[in-house]
Amino acid sequence: MATNLRFIAALTLLVVFSAPVWSARALVTTAAKSGVRCGPSAEYARLTVLPPQVRLWAIGREGSWYQVKLAENLVGWVQNSDVRELGTDVTLRTARLTDISVTSQNNGVTRVTFFLNDRVAFRIRQSVFPSQLKVDLFRCAAAQNGLKQFPGTSTVRPNLPQQMATDWVEVTLDLQNVHQTGYQAYFSQAGHLIVDIKPPFASASVAGKRIAIDPGHGGMDSGAVGPTRYREKDANLAISQILKRELMAAGAEAVLTRETDKAVGPGSPAGAELEARVAKSKGADPDLFISVHNNAVGSGSAATAYGTETYYWTPMSQLLAAKIQQELVAALGTRDRFVGWQRFYVLRETDCPRVLVECAFISHPEEEVKLKDAGFQARAARGIIAGIQAYLAAAVQPPTVSPAVPGLDLLSSSLIGPEG
Ligand SMILES: [Zn+2]
Structure with missing residues (x-):
């Protein structure tokens, strides 16, 4: 009996100490x-x-x-x-947001700096109507309302920090420009959160604009293959090269992620290729990004799927996608399938408006024949350019919906306290 009890006691200890702690x-x-x-x-x-x-x-x-x-x-x-x-001795406390400053940078960028005493998790949500960036700072409390708006920054107006919970601050940035052109968020060396907001387009012309063009697939990756073995990567590159030539003829700068039938990235893993394309396009600091693809479905429905689609992800890219879709369909005479909202890898960046076009279906017997034709390829390129031009014309229009914010004088006098 005593042995049994000792056995049970030992077993209990074993269970207690081996349980995941x-x-x-x-x-x-x-x-x-x-x-x-x-x-x-x-x-x-x-x-x-x-x-x-x-x-x-x-x-x-x-x-x-x-x-x-x-x-x-x-x-x-x-x-x-x-x-x-981090070490088990490290505990994280609620960080403090002390000040927010809005400053003008040399390149026309407006910089919003959130002064924090820790690198906290954050989230930025973009909206177009009204034109805003909502910045959530987690594990964070607003210590004081020190908000300083420096000269030349009236297009970006931060609202007072809102404490959403004891450890969650939201700051809404009202943007004068309805058609946002891109932003980047990162931590400075000092650990402050920086949000750099690009200026509105100064003109409706493509001249002087830098357009990044991404011919989909390439190298080992053929993309989709048509009924007569025409490869998507070849159609994408042909259209992209015409696009580049015509954009340059119009005075724009065009940067291709690939100029030849080669992969952009190191080859593996598969995700590294898309990452390399994003890095290359971002490195060019483009005004717009266009990824050129052609569509496909399985052979069972190849005869019934045809037409044009354009995709976007960030809200600021929706108008560009809509205009390109409209002009591409007009130029090609293809079926207007839809403008789609999809989280494609190359569309997730917020540096500029980014879209992905599916000009036609390479899996469709008739559209495959068209895609091989240099005239059709040129019309696709011109349709994309017409879409870019229509977008720029709309993007430089005065805002039709003005942000519901008080005048700047009122804003700065009410937000900067005695210390300000
Ligand atoms: Zn593709």
């Missing part, structure tokens, strides 16, 4: 982009995407995912390959 701990993001998702798998939607060096508080773990607390009642999940654990 997991304590909350601090993490820091290490990947170029760390997605924070709604659940512990890549299937879940993203709450936000973070740059490196953001500090997160992990409260649980499941498989290769950490559950992180963004704010009260707001948790997300990050993949362990995107983060590194």
